[in-house]
Amino acid sequence: MCDECEDHHPDHSLAAPNRRKVLLAGASLVAAPLLAGAATGAQAEQAQSSVGNGPFPARAYSAASATSPLVPMQIERRAIGPNDVFLDVLYCGICHSDIHHVRSDWGPDRYPCVPGHEIIGRVQAVGSAVTKFKVGDIGGVGCMVDSCRTCENCLADREQNCLMGATLTYNSPDPISGGHTFGGYSDKIVVPEHFVIRIPPGADLAATAPLLCAGITTFSPMQHWKLAGGQRVGVVGLGGLGHMAVKLAVARKADVTVFTTSPGKIADARRLGAREAVLWSDTEAMKRLANRFDLVIATVPRAFPMQQFVDVLKLDATLVNLGALEDLQSVSGRSLVFGRKSVAGSVIGGIAETQEVIDYCAARNIKADIELIQPEEINRAYDRVVNKDVRYRFVIDMASMKPVAGSRG
Numbered sequence: 001m002c003d004e005c006e007d008h009h010p011d012h013s014l015a016a017p018n019r020r021k022v023l024l025a026g027a028s029l030v031a032a033p034l035l036a037g038a039a040t041g042a043q044a045e046q047a048q049s050s051v052g053n054g055p056f057p058a059r060a061y062s063a064a065s066a067t068s069p070l071v072p073m074q075i076e077r078r079a080i081g082p083n084d085v086f087l088d089v090l091y092c093g094i095c096h097s098d099i100h101h102v103r104s105d106w107g108p109d110r111y112p113c114v115p116g117h118e119i120i121g122r123v124q125a126v127g128s129a130v131t132k133f134k135v136g137d138i139g140g141v142g143c144m145v146d147s148c149r150t151c152e153n154c155l156a157d158r159e160q161n162c163l164m165g166a167t168l169t170y171n172s173p174d175p176i177s178g179g180h181t182f183g184g185y186s187d188k189i190v191v192p193e194h195f196v197i198r199i200p201p202g203a204d205l206a207a208t209a210p211l212l213c214a215g216i217t218t219f220s221p222m223q224h225w226k227l228a229g230g231q232r233v234g235v236v237g238l239g240g241l242g243h244m245a246v247k248l249a250v251a252r253k254a255d256v257t258v259f260t261t262s263p264g265k266i267a268d269a270r271r272l273g274a275r276e277a278v279l280w281s282d283t284e285a286m287k288r289l290a291n292r293f294d295l296v297i298a299t300v301p302r303a304f305p306m307q308q309f310v311d312v313l314k315l316d317a318t319l320v321n322l323g324a325l326e327d328l329q330s331v332s333g334r335s336l337v338f339g340r341k342s343v344a345g346s347v348i349g350g351i352a353e354t355q356e357v358i359d360y361c362a363a364r365n366i367k368a369d370i371e372l373i374q375p376e377e378i379n380r381a382y383d384r385v386v387n388k389d390v391r392y393r394f395v396i397d398m399a400s401m402k403p404v405a406g407s408r409g
């Protein structure tokens with residue numbers, strides 16, 4: 001409920017600001033007028049009008065079942081705790097995982113499902129103990145919004161591997177509010193500051209959003225397996241993750257080969273900086289490339305015939321699976337044994353590493369190739385992602401989200 005208008009009004013800017021109530025609410029909340037002591041006039045008015053303690057009504061796009069389209073609905077964001085950051089969502093990328101969840105591809109999922117884990121937002125309010133952000137800063141939220149923070153993996157900055165299970169940004173059991181978490185296809189979100197990434201000034205915000213999943217997911221294995229300049233890396237699949245993998249590997253001066261099923265993407269792979277692009281079906285080329293690669297990063301979002309990509313690995317080299325969560329399709333034990341090759345997996349990255357890839361990309365002007373869409377276009381965008389018809393990431397302009405029908409916003 002809104003602190004200012006005492007109504008379920010999703011847009012505070014439409015409500016008359018009430019400074020006294022905002023100041024009272026400030027006991028556990030550092031709101032703009034309190035922080036920006038020097039801010040006067042329009043600035044202070046603007047900040048006042050968009051904060052309160054919460055909980056907050058928010059607009060979202062959600063799916064009601066595995067066969068339902070995404071439609072507007074009103075959800076509630078929790079009250080701001082001392083360590084929380086409250087963001088107005090500006091942009092949210094569409095990741096293939098969103099579609100897997102909405103459509104229950106990985107087993108029966110939770111509904112209503114509000115997807116979205118490539119979120120860029122502007123800080124509207126911070127809890128009293130928050131030190132990393134102030135009102136007006138730009139923050140990013142990726143695939144996690146919490147973890148136990150005490151297990152050995154969390155303590156080693158590997159929150160994504162939390163032994164208690166990290167709280168994912170959407171469709172995870174929500175230990176704070178109950179129910180399950182709602183993601184970034186929404187105009188507002190409340191997240192503990194530890195899980196909010198600082199976005200450097202000057203960043204292209206829409207094209208930075210995909211770095212919070214596609215970017216970190218491909219950066220993390222390059223860090224872990226120490227991909228170095230001059231080494232040969234294969235990227236299997238040229239979609240949202242794959243195109244980021246190429247850009248990040250090229251930035252390291254690695255020698256990149258793309259393996260794709262789409263003849264139409266061969267020219268794109270070269271444009272992105274790959275030395276060559278090979279069709280999976282090109283058996284001659286696959287034979288020529290046997291035992292050549294130091295690292296292969298597989299971004300395909302489902303199980304696929306993997307052996308041909310094990311065959312291109314050198315002695316001691318690794319194929320890292322990022323997207324296939326099903327049982328892997330027949331990999332020859334013999335080829336692993338005699339080649340001392342590894343098949344491994346990796347999922348996103350920790351919060352410190354996510355901050356690292358954001359800073360790394362900002363310093364080098366690396367960003368995703370995106371197509372910016374309006375929220376009403378989400379369902380059509382899903383079909384195009386499934387049909388591999390996106391170059392290379394859809395990003396939703398969440399700030400343009402209209403009021404939910406039936407609510408008084």
Ligand SMILES: [Zn+2]
Pocket residue numbers: 095096097098117143213214
């Ligand atoms: Zn994702």
Ligand SMILES: [Zn+2]
Pocket residue numbers: 147148149150151152153154155159161162163164165
């Ligand atoms: Zn943990």
